[in-house]
Amino acid sequence: MKNFKILNNYSIRSKLLLIYLVCVLVPMTVTNSIFYITIRNSEEKEQRINMEHSIDRVKYNLDAVFDDCVLVSDHLYKDITLNDFINKRYDNLLSYYDRYIFLLQNNVIKYYYGPQHVYQVTIFTDNNTISDSDNFVKLTPKIRESEWYKRFGNNKEAMTISVFYDEDKKLSINNMARTISIIRKLDNFDKTHENILRIDVDYNVILNNILNEKMEDNIYICNNEFVLFSNRKSGVGPDKFDSVDSIQGENVKLNDFYKFKMSKEKWNIIITEKGMSPFLKIIEKKELFIELIILNLILPTIIIALISHSIGNRIALLNIYLRKVENEEFSIIEEYSYEKDEIGKLIRSYNMMVLRIKELIEVVFKRDVEKQRLELAKKQAELKALQSQVNPHFMFNTLESIRMRSLIKGEVETAEIIENLSALLRKTINWGEDNITIEDEMRFVENYLQIQKYRFGDKLSYSFYVMEKCKNIKIPKLSILSFVENACVHGIEEVSHDASINVAIFKYDNNLIIEISDTGIGIDEVKLNSIREKLNNAKIETLNNSKSTGVLNTYMRLQMYCNNGMQFEIESKIGEGTEVTIQICLDEIKLINHAVKENENINY
Secondary structure, eight states: OGGGGGGGGSOHHHHHHHHIIIIIIHHHHHHHHHHHHHHHHHHHHHHHHHHHHHHHHHHHHHHHHHHHHHHHHHHHHTOHHHHHHHHSOOSSHHHHHHHHHHHHHTTHHHHHTOSTTEEEEEEEESOTTSOOOSSEEEOOHHHHTSHHHHHHHHOOSSEEEEEEEOGGGTTSTTOOOEEEEEEEEOOSSOSSSOEEEEEEEOHHHHHHHHHTTOOSSEEEEEOSSEEEEESSOSOOTTSOOEEGGGGTTSOEEEEEEEEOSSSSOEEEEEEEOOSOOOOOOOOOOHHHHHHHHIIIIIHHHHHHHHHHHHHHHHHHHHHHHHHHHHTTOOOOOOTTTTOOSHHHHHHHHHHHHHHHHHHHIIIIIHHHHHHHHHHHHHHHHHHHHHHHTSSHHHHHHHHHHHHHHHHHHOOSTHHHHHHHHHHHHHHHHSOOOSEEEHHHHHHHHHHHHHHHHHHHGGGEEEEEEEOGGGTTOEEETTHHHHHHHHHIIIIITTOSSOEEEEEEEEEETTEEEEEEEEOSSOOOHHHHHHHHHHHHTOOHHHHHHOSOOHHHHHHHHHHHHTTTOOEEEEEEETTTEEEEEEEEEHHHHHHHHHHHHHHHHHHO
Protein backbone atom coordinates (compact mmCIF):
# COMPACT_ATOMS: atom_id res chain seq x y z
CA MET A 1 0.00 0.00 0.00
CA LYS A 2 3.00 2.31 0.47
CA ASN A 3 3.29 2.70 -3.31
CA PHE A 4 -0.11 4.39 -3.38
CA LYS A 5 0.77 7.14 -0.88
CA ILE A 6 0.88 9.49 -3.85
CA LEU A 7 -2.93 9.70 -3.47
CA ASN A 8 -2.33 11.60 -0.22
CA ASN A 9 -1.15 14.61 -2.23
CA TYR A 10 -4.39 14.95 -4.18
CA SER A 11 -7.33 16.94 -2.88
CA ILE A 12 -10.37 15.18 -1.48
CA ARG A 13 -12.42 16.78 -4.25
CA SER A 14 -10.26 15.07 -6.88
CA LYS A 15 -10.56 11.76 -5.06
CA LEU A 16 -14.34 12.07 -4.79
CA LEU A 17 -14.55 12.95 -8.47
CA LEU A 18 -12.62 9.80 -9.27
CA ILE A 19 -14.98 7.78 -7.06
CA TYR A 20 -17.95 9.35 -8.79
CA LEU A 21 -16.69 8.59 -12.30
CA VAL A 22 -15.51 5.04 -11.66
CA CYS A 23 -17.90 3.85 -8.97
CA VAL A 24 -21.12 5.78 -9.65
CA LEU A 25 -21.50 7.30 -13.09
CA VAL A 26 -20.31 4.43 -15.27
CA PRO A 27 -22.00 1.58 -13.31
CA MET A 28 -25.23 3.51 -12.82
CA THR A 29 -25.45 4.46 -16.50
CA VAL A 30 -25.01 0.88 -17.66
CA THR A 31 -27.17 -0.82 -15.03
CA ASN A 32 -29.98 1.72 -15.16
CA SER A 33 -30.24 1.44 -18.91
CA ILE A 34 -30.59 -2.33 -18.66
CA PHE A 35 -32.89 -2.33 -15.64
CA TYR A 36 -35.15 0.40 -16.97
CA ILE A 37 -35.95 -1.48 -20.16
CA THR A 38 -36.31 -4.84 -18.40
CA ILE A 39 -38.37 -3.74 -15.42
CA ARG A 40 -40.62 -1.09 -16.91
CA ASN A 41 -43.33 -3.26 -18.41
CA SER A 42 -43.52 -5.74 -15.55
CA GLU A 43 -43.46 -2.97 -12.95
CA GLU A 44 -46.28 -1.01 -14.58
CA LYS A 45 -48.36 -4.16 -14.89
CA GLU A 46 -47.87 -5.05 -11.26
CA GLN A 47 -48.63 -1.50 -10.15
CA ARG A 48 -51.92 -1.54 -12.02
CA ILE A 49 -52.86 -4.86 -10.42
CA ASN A 50 -52.05 -3.43 -6.97
CA MET A 51 -54.13 -0.32 -7.68
CA GLU A 52 -57.08 -2.42 -8.81
CA HIS A 53 -56.80 -4.49 -5.64
CA SER A 54 -56.70 -1.31 -3.58
CA ILE A 55 -59.84 -0.02 -5.27
CA ASP A 56 -61.56 -3.35 -4.64
CA ARG A 57 -60.66 -3.12 -0.95
CA VAL A 58 -61.93 0.46 -0.80
CA LYS A 59 -65.25 -0.61 -2.34
CA TYR A 60 -65.50 -3.55 0.05
CA ASN A 61 -64.86 -1.29 3.07
CA LEU A 62 -67.40 1.26 1.84
CA ASP A 63 -69.98 -1.52 1.45
CA ALA A 64 -69.29 -2.67 5.01
CA VAL A 65 -69.71 0.84 6.43
CA PHE A 66 -72.87 1.78 4.56
CA ASP A 67 -74.47 -1.65 4.91
CA ASP A 68 -74.14 -1.32 8.70
CA CYS A 69 -75.70 2.15 8.62
CA VAL A 70 -78.54 0.99 6.33
CA LEU A 71 -79.28 -1.90 8.70
CA VAL A 72 -79.61 0.60 11.55
CA SER A 73 -81.92 2.79 9.45
CA ASP A 74 -84.08 -0.22 8.51
CA HIS A 75 -84.37 -1.22 12.15
CA LEU A 76 -85.45 2.29 13.17
CA TYR A 77 -87.81 2.54 10.20
CA LYS A 78 -89.67 -0.58 11.39
CA ASP A 79 -89.51 0.17 15.13
CA ILE A 80 -93.12 0.80 16.26
CA THR A 81 -92.00 1.78 19.78
CA LEU A 82 -89.84 4.56 18.37
CA ASN A 83 -92.66 5.63 16.03
CA ASP A 84 -95.09 5.92 18.96
CA PHE A 85 -92.53 7.93 20.94
CA ILE A 86 -91.88 10.61 18.31
CA ASN A 87 -95.52 10.98 17.19
CA LYS A 88 -97.10 11.10 20.65
CA ARG A 89 -98.23 14.55 21.85
CA TYR A 90 -96.93 15.24 25.37
CA ASP A 91 -98.77 17.42 27.84
CA ASN A 92 -95.67 18.47 29.72
CA LEU A 93 -91.95 17.78 30.00
CA LEU A 94 -92.47 15.32 32.86
CA SER A 95 -94.58 13.00 30.76
CA TYR A 96 -92.10 13.38 27.91
CA TYR A 97 -89.12 12.41 30.08
CA ASP A 98 -91.03 9.46 31.56
CA ARG A 99 -91.59 8.16 28.07
CA TYR A 100 -87.98 8.94 27.10
CA ILE A 101 -86.63 6.97 30.08
CA PHE A 102 -88.91 4.09 29.15
CA LEU A 103 -87.43 4.20 25.65
CA LEU A 104 -83.89 4.04 27.05
CA GLN A 105 -84.74 1.18 29.41
CA ASN A 106 -86.02 -0.86 26.49
CA ASN A 107 -82.56 -0.48 24.89
CA VAL A 108 -83.90 1.09 21.69
CA ILE A 109 -81.54 4.05 21.63
CA LYS A 110 -78.52 2.05 22.79
CA TYR A 111 -79.02 -0.36 19.92
CA TYR A 112 -78.36 2.43 17.43
CA TYR A 113 -74.69 2.60 18.34
CA GLY A 114 -74.01 -1.12 18.17
CA PRO A 115 -72.37 -0.92 14.74
CA GLN A 116 -68.95 0.70 14.99
CA HIS A 117 -69.52 2.59 11.74
CA VAL A 118 -72.34 4.79 13.08
CA TYR A 119 -71.15 8.14 14.47
CA GLN A 120 -74.48 9.81 15.31
CA VAL A 121 -78.20 8.99 14.99
CA THR A 122 -80.54 12.00 14.93
CA ILE A 123 -84.31 12.05 14.41
CA PHE A 124 -85.79 15.38 13.30
CA THR A 125 -89.53 15.75 13.95
CA ASP A 126 -92.24 18.39 13.64
CA ASN A 127 -93.63 17.26 17.04
CA ASN A 128 -93.19 20.46 19.09
CA THR A 129 -93.95 18.73 22.40
CA ILE A 130 -90.64 16.86 22.52
CA SER A 131 -87.48 18.32 24.04
CA ASP A 132 -84.23 18.53 22.05
CA SER A 133 -81.55 16.00 22.95
CA ASP A 134 -78.66 14.19 21.29
CA ASN A 135 -80.99 11.93 19.32
CA PHE A 136 -84.24 13.91 18.99
CA VAL A 137 -84.39 17.41 17.51
CA LYS A 138 -87.35 19.55 16.55
CA LEU A 139 -87.59 20.64 12.91
CA THR A 140 -86.99 24.37 13.14
CA PRO A 141 -86.92 26.90 10.28
CA LYS A 142 -83.14 27.00 10.65
CA ILE A 143 -82.90 23.24 10.04
CA ARG A 144 -85.25 23.49 7.08
CA GLU A 145 -82.91 26.07 5.56
CA SER A 146 -79.84 23.86 6.06
CA GLU A 147 -77.98 22.44 3.08
CA TRP A 148 -78.60 18.78 3.85
CA TYR A 149 -82.37 19.27 4.40
CA LYS A 150 -82.81 21.12 1.10
CA ARG A 151 -80.91 18.45 -0.80
CA PHE A 152 -82.99 15.73 0.79
CA GLY A 153 -86.18 17.58 -0.09
CA ASN A 154 -85.11 18.02 -3.72
CA ASN A 155 -84.13 14.37 -4.03
CA LYS A 156 -87.10 12.09 -4.75
CA GLU A 157 -85.41 8.89 -3.55
CA ALA A 158 -86.57 7.15 -0.38
CA MET A 159 -83.03 7.11 0.99
CA THR A 160 -80.25 9.57 0.07
CA ILE A 161 -76.58 10.12 0.81
CA SER A 162 -75.79 13.66 1.93
CA VAL A 163 -72.32 15.20 2.15
CA PHE A 164 -71.93 18.54 3.95
CA TYR A 165 -69.75 20.51 6.35
CA ASP A 166 -71.40 20.96 9.77
CA GLU A 167 -70.14 24.20 11.38
CA ASP A 168 -71.80 23.25 14.71
CA LYS A 169 -69.46 20.25 15.07
CA LYS A 170 -66.30 22.18 14.29
CA LEU A 171 -65.54 22.85 17.97
CA SER A 172 -66.90 19.54 19.26
CA ILE A 173 -64.78 17.09 21.26
CA ASN A 174 -64.14 14.87 18.23
CA ASN A 175 -63.60 17.82 15.83
CA MET A 176 -65.67 15.99 13.22
CA ALA A 177 -67.23 18.74 11.08
CA ARG A 178 -67.01 16.74 7.85
CA THR A 179 -70.33 14.91 7.72
CA ILE A 180 -71.59 12.07 5.53
CA SER A 181 -75.14 11.03 6.31
CA ILE A 182 -77.80 8.54 5.26
CA ILE A 183 -81.17 10.34 5.32
CA ARG A 184 -84.67 8.90 5.01
CA LYS A 185 -88.19 9.63 6.17
CA LEU A 186 -89.71 7.69 9.09
CA ASP A 187 -93.17 7.26 7.54
CA ASN A 188 -93.66 3.52 7.81
CA PHE A 189 -96.47 3.86 10.39
CA ASP A 190 -97.53 7.49 10.26
CA LYS A 191 -97.43 9.66 7.16
CA THR A 192 -99.22 12.68 8.69
CA HIS A 193 -96.13 13.95 10.55
CA GLU A 194 -92.74 14.85 9.15
CA ASN A 195 -90.11 12.67 10.81
CA ILE A 196 -86.64 12.48 9.25
CA LEU A 197 -83.93 10.03 10.25
CA ARG A 198 -80.31 11.13 9.74
CA ILE A 199 -77.55 8.62 10.40
CA ASP A 200 -74.10 10.23 10.37
CA VAL A 201 -71.39 7.82 9.23
CA ASP A 202 -68.18 7.71 11.28
CA TYR A 203 -65.93 9.68 8.93
CA ASN A 204 -62.71 8.49 10.60
CA VAL A 205 -63.51 4.81 9.96
CA ILE A 206 -63.57 5.34 6.18
CA LEU A 207 -60.57 7.69 6.32
CA ASN A 208 -58.49 5.18 8.31
CA ASN A 209 -59.35 2.47 5.79
CA ILE A 210 -58.00 4.73 3.04
CA LEU A 211 -54.86 5.57 5.04
CA ASN A 212 -54.23 1.89 5.76
CA GLU A 213 -53.79 1.22 2.06
CA LYS A 214 -50.18 2.45 2.43
CA MET A 215 -49.97 3.41 -1.23
CA GLU A 216 -47.14 5.45 -2.67
CA ASP A 217 -49.62 7.08 -5.04
CA ASN A 218 -52.49 9.40 -4.12
CA ILE A 219 -55.96 7.89 -3.78
CA TYR A 220 -59.08 10.07 -3.75
CA ILE A 221 -62.78 9.41 -3.20
CA CYS A 222 -64.88 12.22 -4.68
CA ASN A 223 -68.46 13.15 -5.45
CA ASN A 224 -69.41 15.75 -8.06
CA GLU A 225 -68.28 18.65 -5.87
CA PHE A 226 -65.77 17.64 -3.20
CA VAL A 227 -62.81 15.42 -2.42
CA LEU A 228 -64.36 13.36 0.39
CA PHE A 229 -61.39 11.19 1.38
CA SER A 230 -57.72 10.90 0.47
CA ASN A 231 -54.59 9.24 1.80
CA ARG A 232 -52.58 12.47 1.73
CA LYS A 233 -53.10 13.35 5.39
CA SER A 234 -54.99 12.28 8.51
CA GLY A 235 -56.86 14.29 11.13
CA VAL A 236 -58.83 16.39 8.61
CA GLY A 237 -62.14 16.17 10.49
CA PRO A 238 -62.31 19.90 11.34
CA ASP A 239 -61.19 20.99 7.83
CA LYS A 240 -63.58 21.84 5.05
CA PHE A 241 -63.83 19.53 2.05
CA ASP A 242 -61.38 20.28 -0.78
CA SER A 243 -62.86 21.01 -4.16
CA VAL A 244 -62.66 18.38 -6.90
CA ASP A 245 -60.78 20.98 -8.91
CA SER A 246 -57.84 20.64 -6.48
CA ILE A 247 -56.78 17.34 -8.09
CA GLN A 248 -56.85 18.69 -11.63
CA GLY A 249 -53.47 18.59 -13.26
CA GLU A 250 -52.36 15.47 -11.41
CA ASN A 251 -51.43 12.45 -13.51
CA VAL A 252 -54.44 10.12 -13.21
CA LYS A 253 -53.35 6.48 -13.32
CA LEU A 254 -56.72 4.81 -12.63
CA ASN A 255 -60.32 6.02 -12.40
CA ASP A 256 -63.20 3.92 -11.10
CA PHE A 257 -66.49 4.52 -9.28
CA TYR A 258 -68.44 3.22 -6.30
CA LYS A 259 -72.24 2.86 -6.68
CA PHE A 260 -74.46 2.87 -3.59
CA LYS A 261 -76.95 0.06 -3.13
CA MET A 262 -79.58 2.29 -1.53
CA SER A 263 -79.21 5.28 -3.86
CA LYS A 264 -78.45 6.18 -7.46
CA GLU A 265 -75.54 8.35 -6.39
CA LYS A 266 -72.01 7.34 -7.39
CA TRP A 267 -68.61 8.31 -5.96
CA ASN A 268 -65.48 8.42 -8.10
CA ILE A 269 -62.36 6.58 -6.92
CA ILE A 270 -59.28 8.16 -8.47
CA ILE A 271 -55.62 7.17 -8.15
CA THR A 272 -53.02 9.72 -9.25
CA GLU A 273 -49.27 9.42 -9.53
CA LYS A 274 -47.28 10.87 -6.66
CA GLY A 275 -44.17 12.32 -8.28
CA MET A 276 -42.03 10.22 -10.56
CA SER A 277 -42.49 6.45 -10.31
CA PRO A 278 -39.11 4.76 -9.59
CA PHE A 279 -38.58 1.32 -11.13
CA LEU A 280 -36.49 -0.11 -8.32
CA LYS A 281 -37.72 -3.67 -8.11
CA ILE A 282 -35.12 -6.19 -9.19
CA ILE A 283 -36.45 -9.12 -11.16
CA GLU A 284 -34.95 -12.56 -10.97
CA LYS A 285 -32.51 -12.86 -13.89
CA LYS A 286 -29.51 -14.60 -12.40
CA GLU A 287 -27.04 -14.40 -15.31
CA LEU A 288 -27.58 -10.69 -15.86
CA PHE A 289 -27.54 -10.08 -12.12
CA ILE A 290 -24.14 -11.80 -11.66
CA GLU A 291 -22.59 -9.83 -14.53
CA LEU A 292 -23.81 -6.56 -13.05
CA ILE A 293 -22.43 -7.50 -9.62
CA ILE A 294 -19.00 -8.07 -11.12
CA LEU A 295 -19.11 -4.74 -12.92
CA ASN A 296 -20.51 -2.75 -10.01
CA LEU A 297 -18.51 -4.28 -7.14
CA ILE A 298 -15.03 -5.45 -8.13
CA LEU A 299 -13.77 -2.32 -9.88
CA PRO A 300 -15.28 0.17 -7.39
CA THR A 301 -13.99 -1.93 -4.47
CA ILE A 302 -10.37 -1.62 -5.64
CA ILE A 303 -10.60 2.16 -6.12
CA ILE A 304 -12.50 2.74 -2.86
CA ALA A 305 -10.04 0.59 -0.87
CA LEU A 306 -7.09 2.69 -2.01
CA ILE A 307 -8.80 6.01 -1.30
CA SER A 308 -10.20 4.79 2.01
CA HIS A 309 -6.71 3.83 3.13
CA SER A 310 -5.52 7.31 2.20
CA ILE A 311 -8.24 9.04 4.17
CA GLY A 312 -9.26 6.60 6.91
CA ASN A 313 -5.97 6.13 8.76
CA ARG A 314 -5.31 9.84 9.14
CA ILE A 315 -8.91 10.64 10.08
CA ALA A 316 -8.77 7.94 12.77
CA LEU A 317 -5.52 9.38 14.12
CA LEU A 318 -7.03 12.89 14.19
CA ASN A 319 -10.06 11.52 16.02
CA ILE A 320 -7.81 9.99 18.71
CA TYR A 321 -6.12 13.33 19.36
CA LEU A 322 -9.45 15.17 19.42
CA ARG A 323 -10.65 12.77 22.12
CA LYS A 324 -7.57 13.73 24.10
CA VAL A 325 -8.65 17.37 23.79
CA GLU A 326 -12.01 16.40 25.30
CA ASN A 327 -10.08 15.08 28.32
CA GLU A 328 -8.10 18.37 28.48
CA GLU A 329 -4.94 16.72 27.15
CA PHE A 330 -3.52 18.95 24.42
CA SER A 331 -0.99 17.03 22.28
CA ILE A 332 0.45 18.00 18.87
CA ILE A 333 0.40 15.60 15.87
CA GLU A 334 3.86 15.56 14.29
CA GLU A 335 3.24 12.73 11.80
CA TYR A 336 1.38 13.51 8.52
CA SER A 337 1.51 17.28 9.15
CA TYR A 338 3.69 17.76 6.04
CA GLU A 339 1.17 16.28 3.54
CA LYS A 340 -0.53 18.59 1.03
CA ASP A 341 -4.16 17.44 0.82
CA GLU A 342 -7.06 18.73 2.94
CA ILE A 343 -6.48 16.22 5.76
CA GLY A 344 -2.86 17.32 6.02
CA LYS A 345 -4.08 20.94 6.24
CA LEU A 346 -6.62 19.86 8.86
CA ILE A 347 -3.88 18.27 10.98
CA ARG A 348 -1.83 21.48 10.78
CA SER A 349 -4.92 23.51 11.77
CA TYR A 350 -5.46 21.16 14.70
CA ASN A 351 -1.91 21.76 15.91
CA MET A 352 -2.45 25.53 15.71
CA MET A 353 -5.75 25.16 17.57
CA VAL A 354 -4.09 23.22 20.40
CA LEU A 355 -1.46 25.90 20.84
CA ARG A 356 -4.12 28.62 20.80
CA ILE A 357 -6.27 26.81 23.38
CA LYS A 358 -3.31 26.59 25.74
CA GLU A 359 -2.81 30.34 25.38
CA LEU A 360 -6.51 31.04 25.98
CA ILE A 361 -6.56 28.88 29.09
CA GLU A 362 -3.54 30.63 30.56
CA VAL A 363 -4.58 34.22 29.73
CA VAL A 364 -8.15 34.83 28.62
CA PHE A 365 -9.98 32.23 30.69
CA LYS A 366 -8.39 33.33 33.94
CA ARG A 367 -9.23 36.96 33.12
CA ASP A 368 -12.87 36.05 32.39
CA VAL A 369 -13.16 34.15 35.66
CA GLU A 370 -11.95 37.17 37.56
CA LYS A 371 -14.38 39.41 35.67
CA GLN A 372 -17.28 37.11 36.52
CA ARG A 373 -16.34 37.18 40.18
CA LEU A 374 -16.37 41.00 40.15
CA GLU A 375 -19.77 41.05 38.39
CA LEU A 376 -21.21 38.61 40.94
CA ALA A 377 -19.91 40.71 43.82
CA LYS A 378 -21.46 43.81 42.25
CA LYS A 379 -24.86 42.09 41.88
CA GLN A 380 -24.78 40.95 45.48
CA ALA A 381 -23.93 44.46 46.63
CA GLU A 382 -26.80 45.91 44.59
CA LEU A 383 -29.25 43.39 46.03
CA LYS A 384 -28.16 44.17 49.57
CA ALA A 385 -28.52 47.88 48.83
CA LEU A 386 -32.07 47.31 47.60
CA GLN A 387 -32.98 45.22 50.63
CA SER A 388 -31.65 47.84 53.03
CA GLN A 389 -33.99 50.54 51.65
CA VAL A 390 -37.35 48.73 51.90
CA ASN A 391 -40.11 51.01 53.16
CA PRO A 392 -38.65 52.81 56.22
CA HIS A 393 -41.03 55.74 55.75
CA PHE A 394 -44.29 53.73 55.97
CA MET A 395 -43.33 52.58 59.49
CA PHE A 396 -42.95 56.23 60.51
CA ASN A 397 -46.32 57.16 59.04
CA THR A 398 -48.03 54.28 60.85
CA LEU A 399 -46.51 55.09 64.23
CA GLU A 400 -47.39 58.76 63.79
CA SER A 401 -51.01 57.83 63.00
CA ILE A 402 -51.27 55.66 66.10
CA ARG A 403 -49.74 58.44 68.24
CA MET A 404 -52.12 61.12 66.95
CA ARG A 405 -55.15 58.82 67.31
CA SER A 406 -54.21 57.96 70.88
CA LEU A 407 -53.68 61.63 71.83
CA ILE A 408 -56.97 62.75 70.34
CA LYS A 409 -59.24 59.96 71.57
CA GLY A 410 -57.37 58.53 74.56
CA GLU A 411 -58.52 55.00 73.68
CA VAL A 412 -57.05 51.62 74.65
CA GLU A 413 -58.16 50.12 71.31
CA THR A 414 -54.81 51.07 69.81
CA ALA A 415 -53.40 47.89 71.36
CA GLU A 416 -54.68 45.81 68.44
CA ILE A 417 -53.12 48.17 65.93
CA ILE A 418 -49.84 48.15 67.79
CA GLU A 419 -49.91 44.33 67.67
CA ASN A 420 -50.36 44.40 63.85
CA LEU A 421 -47.59 46.96 63.53
CA SER A 422 -45.28 44.83 65.67
CA ALA A 423 -45.83 41.88 63.37
CA LEU A 424 -44.89 43.99 60.37
CA LEU A 425 -41.83 45.44 62.12
CA ARG A 426 -40.58 41.97 63.05
CA LYS A 427 -40.87 40.79 59.44
CA THR A 428 -39.11 43.86 58.00
CA ILE A 429 -36.34 44.19 60.57
CA ASN A 430 -35.61 40.44 60.61
CA TRP A 431 -35.47 40.21 56.85
CA GLY A 432 -34.86 36.44 56.48
CA GLU A 433 -35.51 35.09 53.00
CA ASP A 434 -35.97 37.70 50.29
CA ASN A 435 -38.63 35.63 48.52
CA ILE A 436 -41.86 34.51 50.24
CA THR A 437 -45.14 32.95 49.09
CA ILE A 438 -47.99 35.15 47.88
CA GLU A 439 -50.10 33.82 50.75
CA ASP A 440 -47.58 35.14 53.34
CA GLU A 441 -47.24 38.44 51.46
CA MET A 442 -51.02 38.96 51.52
CA ARG A 443 -50.98 38.48 55.33
CA PHE A 444 -48.56 41.46 55.53
CA VAL A 445 -50.87 43.44 53.25
CA GLU A 446 -53.91 42.66 55.40
CA ASN A 447 -52.05 43.65 58.61
CA TYR A 448 -51.01 46.91 57.00
CA LEU A 449 -54.50 47.76 55.73
CA GLN A 450 -56.01 47.02 59.16
CA ILE A 451 -53.62 49.61 60.54
CA GLN A 452 -54.55 52.09 57.82
CA LYS A 453 -58.25 51.43 58.38
CA TYR A 454 -57.69 52.32 62.01
CA ARG A 455 -56.18 55.55 60.76
CA PHE A 456 -58.76 56.42 58.09
CA GLY A 457 -61.85 54.82 59.67
CA ASP A 458 -64.83 54.15 57.38
CA LYS A 459 -63.19 56.26 54.70
CA LEU A 460 -61.10 53.22 53.67
CA SER A 461 -62.30 49.81 52.48
CA TYR A 462 -60.36 47.02 50.80
CA SER A 463 -60.85 43.65 49.10
CA PHE A 464 -58.59 40.76 48.01
CA TYR A 465 -58.89 38.05 45.39
CA VAL A 466 -56.13 35.42 45.24
CA MET A 467 -56.52 32.40 42.96
CA GLU A 468 -55.88 29.20 44.90
CA LYS A 469 -53.18 28.06 42.43
CA CYS A 470 -51.22 31.29 43.04
CA LYS A 471 -50.93 31.15 46.84
CA ASN A 472 -47.71 29.08 46.95
CA ILE A 473 -45.88 31.02 44.20
CA LYS A 474 -42.90 32.91 45.62
CA ILE A 475 -42.25 36.63 45.01
CA PRO A 476 -39.89 39.19 46.59
CA LYS A 477 -40.94 40.11 50.15
CA LEU A 478 -43.06 43.27 50.57
CA SER A 479 -43.39 43.73 46.79
CA ILE A 480 -47.22 43.91 46.88
CA LEU A 481 -47.22 45.75 50.22
CA SER A 482 -45.09 48.58 48.76
CA PHE A 483 -47.71 49.35 46.08
CA VAL A 484 -50.58 49.10 48.62
CA GLU A 485 -48.74 51.48 50.94
CA ASN A 486 -48.18 53.91 48.08
CA ALA A 487 -51.92 53.79 47.28
CA CYS A 488 -52.78 54.64 50.91
CA VAL A 489 -50.27 57.45 51.37
CA HIS A 490 -50.59 59.16 47.97
CA GLY A 491 -54.07 58.10 46.88
CA ILE A 492 -56.46 57.59 49.81
CA GLU A 493 -55.01 60.19 52.16
CA GLU A 494 -55.61 63.04 49.67
CA VAL A 495 -59.37 62.46 49.17
CA SER A 496 -62.24 63.41 51.45
CA HIS A 497 -64.74 60.83 50.20
CA ASP A 498 -64.80 57.08 50.87
CA ALA A 499 -62.21 55.13 48.89
CA SER A 500 -61.12 51.54 48.40
CA ILE A 501 -58.03 49.46 47.64
CA ASN A 502 -58.39 46.22 45.70
CA VAL A 503 -55.80 43.49 45.11
CA ALA A 504 -56.35 40.70 42.55
CA ILE A 505 -53.83 37.89 41.89
CA PHE A 506 -54.49 35.23 39.27
CA LYS A 507 -52.97 33.12 36.48
CA TYR A 508 -53.62 33.89 32.81
CA ASP A 509 -52.13 31.50 30.24
CA ASN A 510 -48.61 30.94 31.60
CA ASN A 511 -48.34 34.28 33.41
CA LEU A 512 -48.81 35.48 36.99
CA ILE A 513 -50.91 38.66 37.03
CA ILE A 514 -50.94 41.03 40.04
CA GLU A 515 -53.36 43.99 39.96
CA ILE A 516 -53.39 46.70 42.68
CA SER A 517 -56.00 49.44 42.22
CA ASP A 518 -57.38 52.28 44.34
CA THR A 519 -60.14 54.84 43.98
CA GLY A 520 -58.05 57.64 45.44
CA ILE A 521 -57.15 61.06 44.09
CA GLY A 522 -55.17 59.72 41.11
CA ILE A 523 -52.02 61.08 39.40
CA ASP A 524 -51.87 63.85 36.83
CA GLU A 525 -50.49 63.03 33.35
CA VAL A 526 -47.19 64.91 33.78
CA LYS A 527 -46.30 63.22 37.06
CA LEU A 528 -47.46 59.83 35.74
CA ASN A 529 -45.14 60.10 32.72
CA SER A 530 -42.29 61.11 35.05
CA ILE A 531 -42.89 58.00 37.18
CA ARG A 532 -42.94 55.78 34.10
CA GLU A 533 -39.70 57.28 32.78
CA LYS A 534 -38.04 56.86 36.17
CA LEU A 535 -39.07 53.19 36.33
CA ASN A 536 -37.96 52.46 32.74
CA ASN A 537 -34.51 53.94 33.44
CA ALA A 538 -34.16 52.57 36.99
CA LYS A 539 -30.61 51.85 38.17
CA ILE A 540 -29.04 51.30 41.57
CA GLU A 541 -27.50 54.82 41.36
CA THR A 542 -30.96 56.28 40.71
CA LEU A 543 -32.25 54.55 43.82
CA ASN A 544 -29.43 55.94 45.97
CA ASN A 545 -30.09 59.51 44.77
CA SER A 546 -33.92 59.37 44.96
CA LYS A 547 -35.87 60.80 47.87
CA SER A 548 -38.80 58.40 47.40
CA THR A 549 -37.58 54.80 47.11
CA GLY A 550 -40.63 52.61 47.86
CA VAL A 551 -42.06 51.91 44.39
CA LEU A 552 -38.68 52.24 42.65
CA ASN A 553 -37.08 49.79 45.08
CA THR A 554 -39.88 47.25 44.59
CA TYR A 555 -39.79 47.64 40.81
CA MET A 556 -36.05 46.94 40.68
CA ARG A 557 -36.31 43.96 43.04
CA LEU A 558 -39.08 42.43 40.88
CA GLN A 559 -37.06 42.98 37.69
CA MET A 560 -33.99 41.38 39.24
CA TYR A 561 -36.13 38.51 40.50
CA CYS A 562 -37.40 37.59 37.02
CA ASN A 563 -34.27 38.45 35.00
CA ASN A 564 -35.77 41.70 33.66
CA GLY A 565 -38.72 39.73 32.26
CA MET A 566 -41.46 41.55 34.22
CA GLN A 567 -44.07 43.63 32.37
CA PHE A 568 -45.18 46.62 34.46
CA GLU A 569 -48.04 49.03 33.72
CA ILE A 570 -49.37 51.97 35.74
CA GLU A 571 -52.53 53.82 34.74
CA SER A 572 -54.20 56.71 36.57
CA LYS A 573 -56.83 59.43 36.20
CA ILE A 574 -57.29 62.46 38.42
CA GLY A 575 -60.29 61.97 40.70
CA GLU A 576 -60.78 58.32 39.71
CA GLY A 577 -57.77 56.47 41.08
CA THR A 578 -54.70 54.47 40.06
CA GLU A 579 -54.17 50.91 38.81
CA VAL A 580 -50.86 48.98 38.79
CA THR A 581 -50.57 45.76 36.74
CA ILE A 582 -47.60 43.36 37.11
CA GLN A 583 -47.16 40.41 34.74
CA ILE A 584 -44.47 37.74 35.35
CA CYS A 585 -43.89 34.62 33.22
CA LEU A 586 -44.26 31.53 35.43
CA ASP A 587 -41.51 29.73 33.47
CA GLU A 588 -39.04 32.42 34.64
CA ILE A 589 -40.13 31.86 38.27
CA LYS A 590 -39.64 28.08 37.90
CA LEU A 591 -36.15 28.59 36.43
CA ILE A 592 -35.21 30.98 39.25
CA ASN A 593 -36.47 28.63 41.97
CA HIS A 594 -34.63 25.71 40.35
CA ALA A 595 -31.41 27.74 40.19
CA VAL A 596 -31.81 28.75 43.85
CA LYS A 597 -32.25 25.09 44.88
CA GLU A 598 -29.18 24.04 42.89
CA ASN A 599 -27.15 26.86 44.46
CA GLU A 600 -28.30 25.80 47.94
CA ASN A 601 -27.28 22.20 47.21
CA ILE A 602 -23.85 23.37 46.00
CA ASN A 603 -23.32 25.52 49.10
CA TYR A 604 -24.42 22.64 51.29
